[in-house]
Structure formats: structure tokens, C-alpha cells
Amino acid sequence: MPSPGGSGDDLFESLRNADPKKLEAQERAAREREQEQNARAHAQLKELVGSNSTLPVTISSIRLIGAEKTRRSFLDRLFDPILSANRDRPYTLSEALQEVGTATDKLRRFDIFHNGLAMFIDKPSPTIPSSTPTDIDIYIKASERGPVVAKTGTDLGNVEGSAYGNLLWRNIFGGAETFSFNASAGTRTRSAYQGVFEMPILSDPDKTLSIDALRSSTLKPWANHEEALNGVGVKYNWATKGGTRHQIGYTGQRRQVTGLGQNASPTVRNDAGESVKSSISHTWVADQRDHPFLPQSGYMFKTISEITGWGPLRGDVAFWKSEVETSASTAIPIPGIKDASGVSFTSGFRAGLVYPLPLGFGSSAQPSRINDRFQLGGPTDVRGFKMGGLGPRDGPDAIGGDIFAAGSANLLFPVPTIGKDTPLRFQVFGNAGRLLALKDKGDNTQKKVYSTIAQLADGAPSLSAGVGLVYAHPVARFELNFSLPLIMRKGEEARKGLQFGVGINFL
Template sequence: MAEPLENDLFDQLRQKSTQDELNKRTKEIQTRLMSHYEKQERRIGSTLDNNSTIPVTISEVRVLSAPKTRRGFLDRIVSPIISKDNAEPYTLVEARKAIDKVAARLSKLGIYQHPISVYIDKPDPTEASSTPTDLKVYFNAKEGSWYTIKTGTEAGTAEGSIYGNAQFRNLFGGAEALNIHASKGTRTRSVISAAFDTPILSNPDLRWEISGLTSSTLKPWASHEEVLKGGSTKFKYETQRGHLHEIGYSGMWRQLTSLASNASPGIRLEAGDSFKSSLSHTWIADHRDNRLLPSRGFLLKTVSELAGVGPLKGDVGFGKLEAESQLAVPIPIPGIKGDSGVAINAGFRAGLLYPLTVGGSSGPVASRFSDRFQLGGPTDVRGFKMAGLGPHDGPDALGGDMYAAGGVSLLVPLPRTGKESPLRLQAFLNAGRLVALKGKPKDGAAMDSESVKQSVKKTLEELKKDHPSAAAGVGLVYAHPLARFELNVSMPLAIRKDELARKGLQFGIGITFM
């Protein structure tokens, strides 16, 4: 029984006068209580199989070691399992499932150290009774540090940067988070962003985020610098099947500026300001065993965006849809038991940008550079330069309105390193095609809706009938916990006119690879 133990300890505690001694004794009490509850938990676990259907009630739930978290916030998480709110008592197995569900939700908040321990106080789990056995449940959820500050340097494809990142957690006792990021680099000249995120109704699977961004990025493959300033807000929720949804609004001012002296006419026509006001939805179903180096499972993802229509305003109007999939299949090797570490990864991506009428225009307007797709580089179609596929004006990439790309890779552990190593040898084959909308006016003039339909139809036919640009190669892959690094030797196999291939060594760093 826990009550006599608690009374005895707290009687001794009241005799102490100094605050230092009080704190010391409080920690001692907590340690002895946890030891007591661990013994009770082991007793319950030893009889769970034999008494799985005995009726039990939960009369009390406490969350320990969480002084900064608001009680009202925690009540919404733990109160549903208290028996007074349920018409019927639990069975022992049902009670344990409900308790584990609460522990999982507490852990998912991201403000407590792992693991979260669960202790159950029960009079005697071996004693049968005609009345439900009463349980008291204790969650030992020790709060982690409320802030993290990081500084460092990053190196990527044709880019180096220094950065600082600050994260503040559980700001108001409700698992809120504030992330502030700043960086300066050779290509991304500057970035300053801030995002505030909070769970809704204490539900870690339902969150709201508001963020702001200002950035300046040099785009040498298109002879200009792009400046972005704006903000966004999102509602994010995850289903019981692990599907993630994000629904959001974004308002972003874009400027194409600092054109190079040799910038092409196509880029010069795009220079200036534009404002995008859009709604978006992202759906992700990720069932891979590892997002950076998967050996089994699949990924499905769609991103849809609607800009400039009706009350959204802005000066660009379009509907945009992207779809992505990836399949990882382990390859058994004779003589090796279980997972060999050898796997085949296959991926596919496609996208469509459909012009729509924006307020004040007489019809759909041709797409802007900032909204078009870019294809080519070490993270999608390897063996080509950054944005090397698709329409070009001289050396400048103009982007496209429709694309499709796919690839397959064979990943093999290095000799003597084993499947647990994050290093892999890679052999790959990838291909892609990026095309501009056929028949669109080059001066940004409006089109009529029927001509847009015909243009999209012709563009799709062209995408399907002609062969894609392709490349193959081998390389070395390293999966760091934060990003994936690749060093490949590529050989272009098929190149279209004006596209920019890259033969030989190519280095890539990123989170998503095709």
C-alpha cells in the first residue's frame, strides 16, 4: 500500500526546517515512492496474463516531475481514463492499454525526457474480488530542457553557410514551441525565420503553427537573386493510421532582383515583384523503416496549392499539384539470416501547374518563374546540374509547368561494415522530363480558359511521347541522423537540347532523395 508509506515520510519531512533539507528530503521521497511503485508494477505484470479479464477501476492519475506544465493542459490528456467518466469498469488488459495510450500521448508532446515511466499502485493484484479493483496510476514525465541553442556551419551542393538556431519548449506550460533560425551563406545569402507551434486541446496529433520568413537566395542557374518576405499559418493533424495532413495559408512577397550582367532575355522578363496568396494541403503517408536510408516500406505524398482565386487576391493565380512515391524492398542474400541490408529503392515524382484567373485579369495568366518547377541535381535526377533539365534560355533555367521523374537505386552495405552501418554503396538509374506549357503567351498576357485546357492537353501529350533525359552511376551514401550525404560518379545517357548534364563526380546533401 502506498498511503502508509507516504504518511510516514511526510511526517518526517515536516520536522525539517531549512529549505535545502526540504528539497533533499523531497527528492528522497520521490525516489522511495518510485521504487515502491516499480515493485507494485512488477507484481501486476507477473499476473497480467492470468488475470487479464478481472474488473478494475482507475480512481486517480498523477503526472510527476512536470512542475512547468499546466494542470489544466494535463487534465485533458489523463482524465479520459479515470473510471468515474466511464460507464463500465475496465478489464485489466483494457486498463493497461488505456494507460499506455496516455503515456504515448505524453511522450509525443516532445517536452519530456524519454522514456516516460508508468507506475501502478494496486492493493493486491493476486486477490480475486467480486468488486472492481481500484488502481492509482503515476506517470513519471521528467521535463527536458526548456531551450536549445545551436550554432555551426553547413556545407551542401555548391553552398556553404553559418547558422544559428534557438528552440524554446513548453513556453506557457502547454507544450508550445518557438523556433528561431538565422543563417548566412554563399548561395542562400540570408535567412531569418520564426515559427510558433502549439497543440490544440492538449492533443499532440492536432497542432497549429504560425510562422514568418525573410530570405535572400542567389540562383546562379538562373542569373538572379530571389528575395522572399511573408508569413504562413498551418493546421497539422495526424490520423490513427499515421497519415499526416497539413492545411495552411501563405502570403508571400517575391522579388527577382540583382540580375547578372549576362542574364538571358527570358530571365529579364521575369524580373520584378509579385505577391502570392495561397491555400495549400499536404498529405504524407510514410511507412518506411528509415526516412534517410530505407530498406523496407513505402512513402506516398501529395502537395496541392491554390493561389490567387476569389478572395485570395494576389497577382498570380494557379492550381498546383505534386505527387511523390517511394518503395523500398529488402533483398535476401543466401547465407545471411534476417535482413541483409541490401535493398532496392524506387521513386517517382510528378507535378502540374495549371494557370487560373486572378482578380483583375481577363483570364488565366501565364506562370511566373517563382512558381514553376525545377528539375535536375544531386537530390532528384542525378547526373545533371542544378535545374539542368527543362526549358533554358542560354545557360539560364526557366523552369517548367509539368514534369515527371523516376529512379531506382540498389543499396549495398560496405564490406566489413555490416547492415547496421549508415554507409552504403549505391548503383542508380534515373530519368526525368520537364516541359513548359505549350501555347502560352511569353509576355505574361492573359489567356482564355479553353486555350489553357488545350495547352495542358498538348503539354501532357508531349511529356508522354518523347523519351526522358536519363543518367546512371555509382556512389557512396552516408545517412547522418540529420541529413543524407551522397558522393556519386554519374554518366548521362540521354540529354535534350539546351539541357545541362554533369559527367563525373557529384556531391549531394539533403533529406529527400529520389
């Protein structure tokens, strides 16, 4: 039926004859009016809270607008605990908004909604008999992210180039569950496929459970072999109120040392073939740095502990493996400059130990395999040396060690023509490290470990120094350095000159 005052044909005719610039101006004016209204409402809310912050209120309901695929039971665990019906005393207005803001921040951290969650306050309808003058309804406006994200690209890393593809499926069952699948192929990691299913526990973004499966084939030219790996794992992650993070998990892997080079050493040939690893691990991280890749202040402390093959774990390798890593950064003020100068000093230290254990119950401890030993040297730890350039060798192969310690000192300062507000820095660095294998002689494992640890202080460590450029990209740190080895032991392989490194964890 035609609308009053004109026909449907008249309406379409007016649209055809409309000036596009005029329509665009009208739409722009409408958007501006909406922005002004939102700004006015925000100012009114701020004024209301400021003048009534101690006013007693009762939260009668919390409603999330735009959560079409998110499960109601998942949201109830977030918001039910802060409803006034579950408290023994009323909120003040500021307390109520703070509690809802905390819950909204948790919702944001699940990464299933777009940024820009908005919160509004309203009074319940006066037609509701149970409503009181102090009742408020809280509305949270949200927009869900797309469920599936796919991405492809290329990476240039530590002496390796690769192509990758990532697939992410969000909010699978409406409770912020995710499934990610990653596939890559490169010059060193021939192929790698990993699938991870992760879900929050009790609607808490700080507590997650994950199940993963991995299959990879990696070329290890420093030891003339290739390692094929198939594994599954279950991990539980949680964070404390103090800001530390924990992970405990179980991993089962079938490893194969294969693709031996023609000049592979007897040590590599002896470890060739399959081995089964069954382990429980725990990781603890306390990170108080102001930036993960280019810190100006703060510290980081990390420990990794792993028990493999001991007691009921079985498999065919058994050991306790422990690593510790720490770093600290401080800004260096320059006299006469009021603001931060951008100059900083960072020091780091890493150490690790592989302690042989009896396999199962009642057997004797066996020497470690090449799969499980530490490697040291390269552009992300002891610069100025090749990958695996430090430590024990058998002919042309770096066979790794059971005990290591390494340290670094880095002075970073802005590039003069660019300034301190960019992620680009010059650096001057010094690195030192030592990697040792347990002695085979003797049956007392404890004595062998203690005597090997004592050797770390026997003489100067391998040492290098250099200068370079550092770029802190949002997802990784890039370094291009000129390195000069200063002290090296017989058989170690240095790398004098330019060295390029990419990673998220540098010494």
C-alpha cells in the same frame, strides 16, 4: 541544537575525515540498492498484472509527479477521459494499464519531458471513506525538459555551405506550446530568418496549429538572379489513425527577383521586380517505409496541391500547382543467407503541373513566372545533371518549366568490409526526367496543358546512370556519386563525374 549522541562540530569533523573512496562506494551501493528495488517492483507489477489481468478495477485518480510548469487543464484533457468515473463499465487491470500507457505515450510525444516516464500503481488510503477494494491510484513520474535550447553549427548541402543558429523555447504557456527561431547564412542562401509558434489542439500531439514568419535572400546562379522573400503563414496539421498525415494552410508572400547578373536573359529581366503571392495549400503524406533515408521495405506516397491568386485570394499571380511523389523499397534476399542481406531495391517517381488560372474574378489566365516554375536536375533528383540542368533555357539561364516527370531506380548493397548493420551503402542508380514549358500560342489553357503533357512521351527522356556511396545520418542523407549522362537534349547542362548531395528528400 546538537543532535543526540554528538555535537554539530563532531559531525563536520567526521565528514572531513571521511575517505572519499569509501563515500563513493557507499553512494554506488545506494544506487545499486535503488535499482534493485525498482527492478523488484517492476517484476512484482508484471507478475501482478499477469496473474490478475482480468481483475475488475476502478481508476480513482491519475497523478503526474514532476510536472511543475505544465498546465493542469492541459493534463486534464489527456487523463480525465480515462478515469473510471467517465465510463459506463469497469476496467480490467490490463485495460486500465493499456489506456494509461496510451495517454502517457501521447505525453511523451510532446517532447516537454525527458524520456523515461515511469508508471506506478497504488491502493488508495484506507482512511478515505469512498474507497473500495477495487480502487487503484496511478502515479506517473516525469522530469520536465529545460525550457530553452540554443544550438549553432554549420551545414554542407547541395552545392552550398552555411552556418546556422537555432533557438527553441518549450512549454511556453504550460500546454506544450513551442517557439523556434532559425537564422542561417550561406553561399547560396545569403540569409534566412524564420520564426514558428506551434501549439497542440485539445492536448492532442496529432493535431497542431502553427504560425510562421519567414524572410530570406537566395542566390539562384542557374538563372542569373537573386530572390528576396518575405512571408507569413498559418498551418493546421493532423494525422489519421491509418498513419497518414495532412497539412492545410494559408501563405502570403512578397517576392522580389533582384540582383540580376550582367548576362541575365530577357526572360529573367521580364520577371524582375516584385510579385505578391496569396495561396491555400494542402499536403498529404502516407509513409510506410521502415527508414526515412535508407529504407529496406515499404512505400511512401505524397501529394501537394496549391491554389494561388484565384477568386478572393487575389495577389498578382494565379495558378493551380500540383505535385505527386512516390517511392517503394523492397529487400532482396540472397540464397544461403538466413538473415536479411542488406541488399535492397528502391524506385521513385515524381511529377508536377502548374496550371494557369484567372487572377481574381473574370480576368484571363497569365503565363507562369520564374518564381513559380519547377526546376529539375541536381544531386537530389536527376543525378548527372547540374542544378536546373534540365528543361527550357533562355540563353545562359535555366528558366524552369510548368510540367515535369522524373523517375529513378536504385540498387543498394552493404560495403563488404563493414556489413549490413551500418548506415553506409554502395548504390547503383539510373535516373530519367523531362521538364517542359506550356506553349504560349493559343488562348485555350486546357488544350495547351494537354498538348504539353502529351510531349512528355515524345521521345526518350534525359537519362543518366552511376555508382556511389550513401550514408544515412539520423538527420539527413549524404551521397557521393560518380554520374554519367547517357541522353541529354540540346541546351541541357550535364554533370559528368563526382557529384555530392545532402538532403532529406532524394529521388
